[in-house]
Amino acid sequence: MSVTLSSAHVHTTFCDGKTPASEMARAAYDRGFASLGFTSHAPQTFDPGYCVPPEREGEYISQVRSLQAEYKGRMPIYLGIERDYYSCASPAPYDFIIASVHYFLKPDGHHAPIDATAEKLKAYVDDCCEGSGLDMAKRYFSMLRDYVLSCNPAIIGHFDLLRKNNAVLRLYDEDSAAYRAMALDALRPMRETDALLEVNTGAIARGYLTTPYPAPFLLSAWKEWGGEVIINSDCHNASYLDTGYEDAEALLLSLGYDHAVRLSPDPEKGLWERYAL
Ligand SMILES: [Zn+2]
Numbered sequence: 001m002s003v004t005l006s007s008a009h010v011h012t013t014f015c016d017g018k019t020p021a022s023e024m025a026r027a028a029y030d031r032g033f034a035s036l037g038f039t040s041h042a043p044q045t046f047d048p049g050y051c052v053p054p055e056r057e058g059e060y061i062s063q064v065r066s067l068q069a070e071y072k073g074r075m076p077i078y079l080g081i082e083r084d085y086y087s088c089a090s091p092a093p094y095d096f097i098i099a100s101v102h103y104f105l106k107p108d109g110h111h112a113p114i115d116a117t118a119e120k121l122k123a124y125v126d127d128c129c130e131g132s133g134l135d136m137a138k139r140y141f142s143m144l145r146d147y148v149l150s151c152n153p154a155i156i157g158h159f160d161l162l163r164k165n166n167a168v169l170r171l172y173d174e175d176s177a178a179y180r181a182m183a184l185d186a187l188r189p190m191r192e193t194d195a196l197l198e199v200n201t202g203a204i205a206r207g208y209l210t211t212p213y214p215a216p217f218l219l220s221a222w223k224e225w226g227g228e229v230i231i232n233s234d235c236h237n238a239s240y241l242d243t244g245y246e247d248a249e250a251l252l253l254s255l256g257y258d259h260a261v262r263l264s265p266d267p268e269k270g271l272w273e274r275y276a277l
């Protein structure tokens with residue numbers, strides 16, 4: 001097995017990443033990446049430290065476009081955005097969109113983060129879901145399903161992001177029939193779009209999980225339904241550009257996948273390319 005190096009999901013200092021865009025591009029090139037897609041968190045009207053500030057969106061776009069020109073013929077760079085359900089940004093300027101859900105909207109109009117601290121998610125479950133983790137999961141999956149079906153993104157971001165804090169909080173049993181049916185019911189209609197299901201290794205790099213999003217039972221179902229997958233690092237630090245890729249590829253092979261999709265190493269042939277695992 002040879003690990004294919006590409007990521008269509010990286011963050012920089014334009015949002016909550018630790019590495020400037022130019023350093024991220026250089027690190028990917030030095031590591032032999034076939035292609036790279038920048039996907040800062042899209043502008044939103046709340047939680048400003050997390051996303052590209054609306055007044056810097058133009059600068060983000062122009063800097064990635066200039067890196068694209070700088071690396072032309074050596075390593076294709078693409079301009080993407082990770083667009084949250086509650087983002088206010090237009091998808092128009094971007095080569096591709098990752099659709100993700102990172103927040104719940106509370107009755108008081110504030111947003112409760114899903115993948116920030118476990119305490120914040122627990123407070124939302126206690127205050128707004130009568131303490132039921134399954135009820136919270138149902139809300140998350142129904143938002144993600146509606147979002148993906150309405151915006152038809154290129155990529156479905158970290159489908160079961162809830163696993164990060166559930167590893168600490170144990171709000172529900174991830175092996176229960178009720179949870180599995182709920183997750184599968186949300187995933188199934190996404191096959192009606194052209195979206196790629198992301199195999200996201202970001203939580204491995206950050207030490208929260210030992211396996212990628214989504215859980216193997218979801219990847220198995222996706223394969224059965226003929227869906228396509230893309231391995232992404234959701235990297236916030238250039239040191240972790242390809243962390244977890246060997247495990248992700250081994251997992252996909254064990255589930256019967258024989259190929260995945262990546263950002264094309266040859267932009268003239270299209271945005272996406274299948275490659276053998
Ligand atoms: Zn995300």
Ligand SMILES: [Zn+2]
Nearest residue numbers: 009011082234
């Ligand atoms: Zn991300």
